[in-house]
Amino acid sequence: MKALVLAGGTGSRLRPITHTAAKQLVPVANKPVLFYGLESLVAAGVDEIGIVVGDTAEEIRAAVGDGSRFGARVTYLRQERPLGLAHAVLIARDWLGDDDFVMYLGDNFIVGGITELVADFRAHRPDARILLTKVPDPRMFGVAELGPDGGVRGLQEKPAAPRSDLALVGVYLFTPAVHEAVRAIEPSDRGELEITDALQWLLDRRLTVQATTITGYWKDTGNVLDMLEVNRSVLETLDGAVEGDVDADSELIGRVRVESGAQVVRSRIVGPAVIGAGSVVRDSCIGPSTSVAENCVIEGSEVEFSIVLGGSRIDRAGRIEGSLIGRTVHVTGAPRAPRAHRLVLGDHSRVHITT
Structure with a gap:
């Protein structure tokens, strides 16, 4: 089994920090977020890892190296532009071969790891398995609708009118069946190949897509508040x-x-x-x-x-x-200055001032 780790996003919600640093390398408890994901994969017995990189490729390479520090073997896969999660699977086709694989978003954080999830997938081998968690505003995520038996009925990407409050967590498990799906789908309205569309393609052809709803701690560390919450959670341990x-x-x-x-x-x-x-x-x-x-x-x-x-x-x-x-x-501080704010701010900065 292999792992496909996505580390090519631009990190627009963390600007200006990500103007000069990859969002996956912003530290939580003084360790880059990406490292927690790599450690979770190796702990689950997945040590052959392909990392999809973009504009911050050299920075990711410098931090991760060949993967030996994590007990892994790392291959870097270049994605010229972030054109969707399914596009990342598409460009990794030759490296993935006919192996089952875990797709892990490099800026996601799951407390407790994924060892049990990987073991269960290996034992039962559905065509795909997704992780879900309840969120207060599902319009910001890929959303899954489940039937009365807990089976996956349908999926939507960032729907205006969500059919459930179950969002897809950034960890997916696939057999090689997904390769036909990512080749068959068309770009969405935002110009990306959506992994939710690939999963729906599998469902439409009566292939098996199973879901696990997690109740533990998960965060997409794409914005400052979520970074701070993850930092708090890790420090507690x-x-x-x-x-x-x-x-x-x-x-x-x-x-x-x-x-x-x-x-x-x-x-x-x-x-x-x-x-x-x-x-x-x-x-x-x-x-x-x-x-x-x-x-x-x-x-x-x-x-x-x-x-x-x-x-x-x-x-x-x-x-x-x-x-x-x-x-x-x-x-x-400037204690002797008149009551005024003196600021030198880069592009996309956000400042909160008490007046």
Whole structure:
């Protein structure tokens, strides 16, 4: 069995972070989201992995390499433009051959992994298996309608009037039957080959499409709030550890991880939280659900429910919460300035200001 991991999207909902970084490599608890998916696949016994890449191919290659660090063998498959999930299957046809495969969206996060799901698929081998979860607004997702017996009755992609509240989670399992389906379907109104149309094609020909509804934690980390929620969820599972230096005037409360080379000076850190290698927290308070990446400096500030990426500095900036701060960003307070906001913002930035 192989795995097809999709890592070619543009990450428009995470701009401006994704202007300079692949969305699949934005870290959660100081580890890229993509890595959690690769680890889940290997844990499920799937170690031959094809990664579909686009404009951020070199960055993905640099981070993942040949896959050996994960216990996998990785092949990179170029997709010139993101033309839909079914299009990714189409371009991977030669590499997939006649093997069954898992298709895993590289920016999705499933707590608990997929080991049981893969084992069940191997045992029963339906033509396709999909994962579903209830969502408050199914119009934003592919949606499945189930019959009274739990069988899949139909599928729609981002419907204006959804027939159910069951959204497709970004993990799919297929036999080679799907290859005929992706060749047969036409692009949707948005110009993409939709995997929901391929699944519907299988259903229309009375092939077996089974569904598993999950009740555990799943997130598509495509926007800032979802990234922060996933970060919070992962931090809840971490054990505290102090590998760096914490002075006698500092206080660590709850599950706090201070990584090697990090320094905590005259500060209070309330877990769950992680302070990355080489970072310095001085005269500050770090609140729950916060990840500070490597080589950051936080001084004279409060940070809570946030992700701070590598090399950034927060200097006497007051209180920051619910924020995703990119790499090598400098946030500084200006206490003597008149009541005004001074901003230097890139394209597609979003700023929330209290007036």
